[in-house]
Amino acid sequence: MIKGSFEYHAPVSLDETAELISSLEGETSMISGGTWVVPEMTHGVRRPKHVVDLRRAGLGGVTRANGSLVIGTTATYADVLDADGDAQVEALKAMAVGVTGGAQIHNQGTLGGSACYANPGSDVPGALVGLDATMRLARGEARRDLPAADFFGEAFRTVLEPGELLTAIVVPASSARSGYYKFKLSESSWPIATACCVVDGDRSVMRLALGGVSPRPVLVEVAVGAADPDAVSEAVRSTEFEQWTDALAAGSYRKKIAHVVARRAYLAAAR
Amino acid sequence: MELRLTVNGEERTAEVDPRALLIEAVRDDFGLTGSHIGCLTGDCGACTMEVNGRIVKSCLELAVSAQGADIVTIEGIADNGQLTPLQEAFWSEYGFQCGYCLPGMLFAARDLLAHNAAPTEHDIRYAINGNLCRCTGYHRIVQAIAAAAEATPEHA
Numbered sequence: 001m002i003k004g005s006f007e008y009h010a011p012v013s014l015d016e017t018a019e020l021i022s023s024l025e026g027e028t029s030m031i032s033g034g035t036w037v038v039p040e041m042t043h044g045v046r047r048p049k050h051v052v053d054l055r056r057a058g059l060g061g062v063t064r065a066n067g068s069l070v071i072g073t074t075a076t077y078a079d080v081l082d083a084d085g086d087a088q089v090e091a092l093k094a095m096a097v098g099v100t101g102g103a104q105i106h107n108q109g110t111l112g113g114s115a116c117y118a119n120p121g122s123d124v125p126g127a128l129v130g131l132d133a134t135m136r137l138a139r140g141e142a143r144r145d146l147p148a149a150d151f152f153g154e155a156f157r158t159v160l161e162p163g164e165l166l167t168a169i170v171v172p173a174s175s176a177r178s179g180y181y182k183f184k185l186s187e188s189s190w191p192i193a194t195a196c197c198v199v200d201g202d203r204s205v206m207r208l209a210l211g212g213v214s215p216r217p218v219l220v221e222v223a224v225g226a227a228d229p230d231a232v233s234e235a236v237r238s239t240e241f242e243q244w245t246d247a248l249a250a251g252s253y254r255k256k257i258a259h260v261v262a263r264r265a266y267l268a269a270a271r
Numbered sequence: 272m273e274l275r276l277t278v279n280g281e282e283r284t285a286e287v288d289p290r291a292l293l294i295e296a297v298r299d300d301f302g303l304t305g306s307h308i309g310c311l312t313g314d315c316g317a318c319t320m321e322v323n324g325r326i327v328k329s330c331l332e333l334a335v336s337a338q339g340a341d342i343v344t345i346e347g348i349a350d351n352g353q354l355t356p357l358q359e360a361f362w363s364e365y366g367f368q369c370g371y372c373l374p375g376m377l378f379a380a381r382d383l384l385a386h387n388a389a390p391t392e393h394d395i396r397y398a399i400n401g402n403l404c405r406c407t408g409y410h411r412i413v414q415a416i417a418a419a420a421e422a423t424p425e426h427a
Contacts, residue, residue, distance in 0.1 A: 002290040008272075008335060035331050039312045042292065042330070051289075053336050078325070102316060102401015103382050107325040108332070187400050188314070 002041045010053045014167055017057045018138040022163035024050045030165065031055070032074050032113030035105060059112070059167055067173030073112030073166050078103070080111065091178035091196050092171065094268065095127045098182050100189070112166050115148075118216075120155045120244045121190045126211020127180060129219060130196025133171045139164035149209075152216035155244065176200055179268025183261050185248060192249045193258050195265035203227045203270040205235075208262060213254040214241040220262065227270075229263040236262045272335050278303070279347030287334045293327075294318040296334035297344060305345040306374050309403070316402030319375035320344045326382045328401070345374035348381065357381055357419040366415030368406035375402045380416045390420055 006029075011017040021028060026049030029037050040046035060074040062083040069089055071080065077096040085093055099105060114124035115135070128135075128148035135151045137144050139161060146159070148169075153159050160166065182194045194211035205222040222235040236259035243251025274287045278301055285300035292311075297320065298304050309315035311330045318329045321343040349355055357380055360366065367373045376399060383390055383398035390398070395416045396409070404412060 001288065001295060002292070005290070008289040008333070010335075010338075031333070031336065033331075034333070034336065035313055035328075038292070038331050038333060042311050051333075053333065055336055100400070101313060101328075102379060103398065104316065104319055104326050104328045104379070104401050105313065108327050 003044055004047045006041075006048050006051045008051050008053065010056050012056050013058055014138060015141075017052065017054065017059075018140055018165060018167075021052055021165055022140040024052075024163075026050060028052060030113075030116070032116070033076060033108045033110040034113075035101075035109045036113065036117050036119075054165075065170075069171040069173075071111055071169040071171065073168060074110050075112070076108060076110050077106040081106065086173065087175055087177045089171065089178075091131060091180040091198070091265075091269070092127060094180040095123045095182070095194075095196070098180075099123055100184075100187065111169060115151065115169065116158055116160065116166055118152055118156050118158050119190075120215050121192070121212050121246055121248065123182060123191055123194060123211065125152050126194045126209050126217040127196045128169060128171075129211075129217035130180075130198065130207060130209035131171050131178060132198075132207060133169050135166055136168040136170060137164055138167045143167075145170075149217070149219055155215040174198070176206055177269050179265045179270070181261050181264040181268055183257060190248060193254050193261045195258070195262040197232070197262065197265040197269045199227075199266070199269045205232060205266065208232065208235070208266070210236070210241075210258055210262060212244065213251070213258045214244050229266055232263045232266045233259040274300070274334055274337070275339055276301070276337060277341040279343055289333065289335050291334045293320075293322075293329040293332040293334045293337050297329065297342070300334075303344045303346050307371055309371065314403065315372070316375035316379065317372055319378040319402065321378060321382075326378045345377060348377065355381075356422045357384065357416070360419035360422060361412075361415045364411055364415035364418050366407065366412045367404075372402055372404040372406075376404065376412055380412075380419065383416065384420055384423065388420065388423070390416070392417065 028050040029048035031053045059072045061072045063070045133148040135146045178198045182191045191212045198207040204227040208220040210218040218241045245251040287296045307317035309317035313331045
């Protein structure tokens with residue numbers, strides 16, 4: 001039984017949800033998949049006054065709109081794995097397969113929830129930045145879109161304003177190939193370093209993002225036409241970023257291995 | 272709040288606290304104690320059950336979140352007390368010792384075999400990676416699941 005008390009809300013539409021959370025006073029926790037928020041409440045780390053359960057708000061499912069993949073906030077890893085994918089979605093599927101915790105977590109955990117939790121040592125933020133996803137936000141009646149690269153703030157913080165929520169993640173349509181690589185210490189480990197790479201038909205890097213190595217994902221500038229793993233390594237080595245240290249690994253170690261992780265993501269994309 | 276669930280095919284209701292986890296409601300309010308509470312962090316998998324056809328860790332869900340759901344607990348997988356081939360295989364291959372992880376392991380294995388009739392050892396180990404066992408070292412569990420796959424020709 002969760003200690004403390006909270007008011008439980010289960011809105012049944014996006015409009016109702018947006019209206020509700022912009023009107024709540026006091027600490028509010030949102031449940032998408034619940035895989036972080038619920039145990040944090042169970043263990044007293046999080047003691048909200050309000051719990052907003054998004055599961056009935058109609059924010060689930062993975063759909064296509066003009067070729068882009070629209071991932072509802074409460075869509076699970078399993079939903080993404082079940083979705084028809086073009087080439088660009090390969091990295092997202094590779095990421096989902098590697099999410100730790102078994103089929104149960106694939107069935108429960110959501111990409112939207114993970115993005116909003118913004119744990120630097122997690123898969124989703126870096127993958128979304130790598131795929132140049134767009135985050136769809138709502139607050140009251142207002143709606144806005146933000147590039148994923150602008151969505152993540154400090155560690156465990158997004159730029160969501162009070163009363164604002166993520167409604168969907170849009171991965172743009174593309175025929176480009178993508179690859180994802182995660183380095184972790186053991187089967188049940190959180191990621192130590194991740195990379196998501198998109199390449200064009202000539203296997204030139206179009207986009208490369210690192211996760212796990214910094215408080216927020218790092219977009220790596222790669223020279224136009226770079227089409228070999230050494231160029232990828234070099235680009236990562238010459239990129240400056242703030243380091244991220246947690247209980248699993250030191251920032252200096254993550255930085256040291258980042259270029260290897262990136263070249264493996266490149267090789268996955270360019271295979 | 273009143274919680275309405277279909278539990279192992281039977282429509283049930285119970286008055287539950289919004290702060291109760293699904294595993295707690297199933298054990299305390301519906302009286303089905305076969306599913307276990309381990310870590311309450313989503314790591315161990317002992318509380319695994321099926322909700323609307325998908326296996327979940329029921330410590331990661333508020334009971335009220337499951338309003339209206341169709342739930343299968345470990346008590347519901349054997350017909351009329353007749354062990355399934357998977358349960359038989361765990362029994363004959365010594366796939367458990369203390370039994371704490373067993374309900375979750377059975378659900379993870381059942382989910383695997385429903386999607387993959389002829390799993391490799393890698394498939395089996397991947398399928399149980401969300402379930403911890405502190406007794407067996409997993410070896411016997413993997414053997415049990417492989418034996419169950421072989422013993423179920425309709426899956427082949």
